[in-house]
Amino acid sequence: MIPLVLLAGFLGAGKTRFLTDAIPALAQRGVRSRVVLNDFQNARIDAARLGELEALVTPLNGECVCCGSLRELLQTLYDVPAEQGTVMFIEANGATETDELLGHLTTDPRLAHFTLPLQLTVVDAGRWQKRWWHNGLERAQVATATHVFLNWTERLGAPRVAQVRAALSELNARAALVTPADFTASLAALTAEVGEVPARGGREGVAAVPRPRGVPHTHPFGSLVLPLPATVDRVAFHQFVQTLPAAVVRAKGLVRFADRPGEMYVWHRLPERRTVRLDRSWPHDDAAATALFIGVALPLEDLEQAVSRLASVG
Template sequence: MVIVTGFLGAGKTTFLRELLPLLSDCARRPYVILNDFLNAEIDSATLKGVVDEVHAISAGCVCCESSDALNRTLHAIRNEPPPIVFIEANGTTDPYPLIELVTLLPRHFQRFGPVLQVNIINEKRWQKRLLPWDRSLERAQAATASHILTNRSSAASLKQQLRLRTDLSKINPHAERVLSIPDFAKVIRALSQSAIPQPELNLSAPIGHAHHHVATRIELPALREEDLIRWLVSFPAHILRIKGAVRLINSEHEACFFQRTDDELERPTILKGKMPETTLPCAVFIGIKLDSQAIQQSLKELLAAPPPSAGEVNFTPTRLPALLSHHKQKISE
């Protein structure tokens, strides 16, 4: 069994999307369980072409609120052909209770074998989260990992790269640093062919997971790509992640999956393709004390705004400054 952790927007689904095709000749059948706020189907739909079986758990974290759903999903997995299970954990998952759940219950350990945890770290964003409990979660995910893979390294400053190496040497000096996704694919092949000793994971210091994050979802009409980007970049950074799927107007592609992280200097990611009929066009917002009405109003203003000039991305909904000040007030309370 492989647990994939990483803070919101670290690149966990992208990691799986690139890893799974490399396991097409693996001795065991990949099975993916994807957990995320409200609508895990958005990310799971992007994996449908690279793995035969994807199960989405659209609710709270599998470490607590959705632990029963995870148990049921693991129990329902067929033994033939022998599976190797990948659990992509919600970005705000506390890894301690999750690892305990899959290792301490004999029925899971006996069926799925040793547990590896690969932690995906956005090197540019390491420990730059707005809130202290976010930084604690990010460190906990790294501290319990058996393997660590960093990305966005070229975008990180030398100072930031040094800080990450120093921090990891202190909080988890025994983790194996994975240099590339093909290297980790070799680890998975070895896991599928022989028993690997279970990594020694430190479960003595749980961080006391509390759900400071909330999520809200809104349905989306068909949008022009340029309007979608203008809307996404208009939100303040305390909205940690926006992701979703939408049908595109005036595009050779029928739809796109999109996401935006809390890095204000990073443009939204747009992944164009066909949208499965079962996928509802929508946007999921993850943050603290979200104002759903303000978000809905910003969409209405976007649709009513005149078309942008060439290259223009600026768009400022009227209620978003109030949303940001509301957030700052809650943080100070």
């Protein structure tokens, strides 16, 4: 398998700069980098910049890879050979909704030659949460991260850096705060560990990410699909969604309610909220009620018990 890394961060946070440090560091450890680079206009410019570092770079101009350019991104990933000693980076543009993209990267069976994705979010320490109506998107890009790199700290005083560190930890305590050196050491170790593994295994794929000294133990994203009862109590279902474990960063599926068993709905738990959105659906007659969960270190037993309790409410 090939380690798969989603590189996220708001516009100007320094994602490409991070890669200019990470790619040579990986090369020194004998690891080759592939990069899919998504940007609105200048993907080819940054691709040329990274190509000078002997990385294999595919530019994707245009819309975000979480929506308009998703099909092109996935086709690019399908075509990547499962070569040992290689790491695959996806540098998403600054407007990317990471939870949506992670949903595709964790559940598409044609990506089984990659590990479940790591997500490194680059944060501009000086501009953190100073983006007006985009603050929510910036928080969401951190909330789904397995690793965070705090950039541009040399421009700031110690109180501001400490403030941002505390905010990031409160928002996502699971994420490891890393430097490029930390992260590349971890990636090189992961590359060696999974190099001879042919495909993702088990319900959550590769279990853990090797860690350098001083870096907290972290897990890649996983996904889990569980069947729901054929019909459920509407109130109990809303309670089920509201009490999902914090490790679940995205949840969706199909559901039928006992008070209207002839209707089926697509359900989504809304990001950063415990409420659920329901959209009427007209699926095939044999479509089954399901729940898809995406997150870090998903608590399998807790989720199975929650579904079991839902089934017992009649």
